[in-house]
Amino acid sequence: MTxxxxxxxxxxxxxxxxxxxxxxxxxxxxxxxHWIAVHSxxxxxxxxxxxxxxxxxxxxxxxxxxxxSGDLWPDSWHWSNYKAVFETPGFLDWWRNSLMYAGxxxxxxxxxxxxxxxxxxxxxxxxxxTAMLLVISTMMLPPQVIVIPMYLxxxxxxxxxxxxxxxxxxxxxxxxxxxxxxxxxLLTIPKEYxxxxxxxxxxxxxxxxxxxxxMAKPGIAAIALFxxxxxxxxxxxxxxxxxxxxxxxxxxxxxxxxxxAHSVNWNMTMAATLLVMAPVIIIFFFAQKAFVEGxxxxxxxx
Amino acid sequence: xxxxxxxxxxRRLRTLGFLSPWLVGFxxxxxxxxxxxxxxxxxxxxxxxxxxxxGLRNWTYVFEQMPLFGPALWNTLWLVVIMVALRVVxxxxxxxxxxxxxxxxxxxxxxxxxxxxxxxxxxxxxFVFLLNPGSGPVNEILGAVGIxxxxxxNDPDTAKPSLVLLSLWGxxxxxxxxxxxxxxxPKEQYExxxxxxxxxxxxxxxxxxxxxxxxxMFAVVTGVVQTMQYYTQALVAGKVAxxxxxxxxxxxxxxxxxxxxLTVPQLVYQMGFQNFNTGAACVLSLVxxxxxxxxxxLLMRKRSGLLSAED
Numbered sequence: 330m331t332x333x334x335x336x337x338x339x340x341x342x343x344x345x346x347x348x349x350x351x352x353x354x355x356x357x358x359x360x361x362x363h364w365i366a367v368h369s370x371x372x373x374x375x376x377x378x379x380x381x382x383x384x385x386x387x388x389x390x391x392x393x394x395x396x397x398s399g400d401l402w403p404d405s406w407h408w409s410n411y412k413a414v415f416e417t418p419g420f421l422d423w424w425r426n427s428l429m430y431a432g433x434x435x436x437x438x439x440x441x442x443x444x445x446x447x448x449x450x451x452x453x454x455x456x457x458x459t460a461m462l463l464v465i466s467t468m469m470l471p472p473q474v475i476v477i478p479m480y481l482x483x484x485x486x487x488x489x490x491x492x493x494x495x496x497x498x499x500x501x502x503x504x505x506x507x508x509x510x511x512x513x514x515l516l517t518i519p520k521e522y523x524x525x526x527x528x529x530x531x532x533x534x535x536x537x538x539x540x541x542x543x544m545a546k547p548g549i550a551a552i553a554l555f556x557x558x559x560x561x562x563x564x565x566x567x568x569x570x571x572x573x574x575x576x577x578x579x580x581x582x583x584x585x586x587x588x589x590a591h592s593v594n595w596n597m598t599m600a601a602t603l604l605v606m607a608p609v610i611i612i613f614f615f616a617q618k619a620f621v622e623g624x625x626x627x628x629x630x631x
Numbered sequence: 632x633x634x635x636x637x638x639x640x641x642r643r644l645r646t647l648g649f650l651s652p653w654l655v656g657f658x659x660x661x662x663x664x665x666x667x668x669x670x671x672x673x674x675x676x677x678x679x680x681x682x683x684x685x686g687l688r689n690w691t692y693v694f695e696q697m698p699l700f701g702p703a704l705w706n707t708l709w710l711v712v713i714m715v716a717l718r719v720v721x722x723x724x725x726x727x728x729x730x731x732x733x734x735x736x737x738x739x740x741x742x743x744x745x746x747x748x749x750x751x752x753x754x755x756x757x758f759v760f761l762l763n764p765g766s767g768p769v770n771e772i773l774g775a776v777g778i779x780x781x782x783x784x785n786d787p788d789t790a791k792p793s794l795v796l797l798s799l800w801g802x803x804x805x806x807x808x809x810x811x812x813x814x815x816x817p818k819e820q821y822e823x824x825x826x827x828x829x830x831x832x833x834x835x836x837x838x839x840x841x842x843x844x845x846x847x848m849f850a851v852v853t854g855v856v857q858t859m860q861y862y863t864q865a866l867v868a869g870k871v872a873x874x875x876x877x878x879x880x881x882x883x884x885x886x887x888x889x890x891x892x893l894t895v896p897q898l899v900y901q902m903g904f905q906n907f908n909t910g911a912a913c914v915l916s917l918v919x920x921x922x923x924x925x926x927x928x929l930l931m932r933k934r935s936g937l938l939s940a941e942d
Binding site: 364367368370371374375378379381382384385388397398399400401441444445447448449452454460463464466467469470471472473474475476477478479480481482499501502503504508533558561562564565568569580581582584585588589592595598599602603605606609610613617621624625627 | 652
């Protein structure tokens, strides 16, 4: 992330000698006060945003009894809580399942979204506008609207309830949100690159692989990240398909049952909570730019 | 020119080829289940015996007899109105604040954005802990300054506002969207307004607001559609706050406390997957669908940025 300055000095700049005088001093005072006011508000708000993480962490290293006491600071640091969480039966399976769901889901989504987004962004054909409208409609559709017939098909025809496959397989057939986002990104790639590739005798598919995909890397990174996090965070999907088989639970789904199993151990629950959050936050620090670009793309570059 | 470009039939085939993953996905995972949902809404079906046609009976059951439909619809609409309004106001304020920050902008942006990434289940479990009335850190701190804190997720009057707090904590996505929109407003317009003697409020009212209206509209509409599907946080908050051990076979009343966190999507799940009343569940799904579609149509009509670069 780069620091954005709106062409204004980054700090109350020293006033050049020539501009001394009561008016300049007033202006300078006003600027300093404005700087202080804005930053005080920002610090206060940032504290409110960060404190939940701090309290969750502090509780996660408390002893069992202290975690129930309402104390804010741990008397002694029980790092073994984390070890105990990992040793909880099933916890490692939930990690494996989450990684499989998120990993395969992301791979499938990216592979299927690229050609579709490319066609929607760069081909001229009849019904293109309608296709775009339909993509957006699917994006807007609450998952609960279609879940019952889908569940019946997966459970009764394919006997795949109790696994995560009913969630992973559909991602090989295009995810509306990713298609939309990638198409918005591809619109920003100038036509000339694609045309010159074709003049050089490149077929449409090769043009896509050789020219468009390398240029669209930031957009592809953004949809990959969003999809990974969507799967990682998903609760509704695993609840529908995996609930009856604890061996197929994901971290997001398992966490809540972890809480009920350890109903009094807030320290263990908070340690588990942080372990569910950790991958997402670590990935974010490595890929901030792709993220912010992706979020911006959804809202702004129409 | 290559053959593929001059031959219209081949070109059409090529387009179909590129679109094929989505065409399959759309028909199998969207069109089919949508039609099936409508079909089942007229059927009595317990997922074991063959479905039988019952006309409008599921519909009249949901609207006239189902005891939880009223509270669930009320809660969903309450959340849609309050949550979306506060999220837009708060997201815009944070976007404005972040564009005014000169020192440490990267740090503040990250701090405001990170909670958005927290998995909903984890964030909800954490909030139920932070806000728990007996020993939660928030009420401890409030107590230290002489305020006796509310019961948050354990009181029907404050359970929904607590969910709103949770959702405001994860405002990062909206903040980034608004920030980008605010940075796109041409600087010359502000300078011109300043020359005309405009103060901070006038500048916002006559320069900023007209420039960002489409984004505000976008945020409202996507917010409404998202809140119509509000599920995970409400369900998890209710379950964890109730402290019930959820083992196999245990029946808990959804929406703890007193149905105050029960939403329509939760009712769909309960009807379809716990009571095996497929017909009623499909009716509820279609109620959600109708509202979400109406809002989407509004969005298309207003051209609020979603399709504006179409040609």
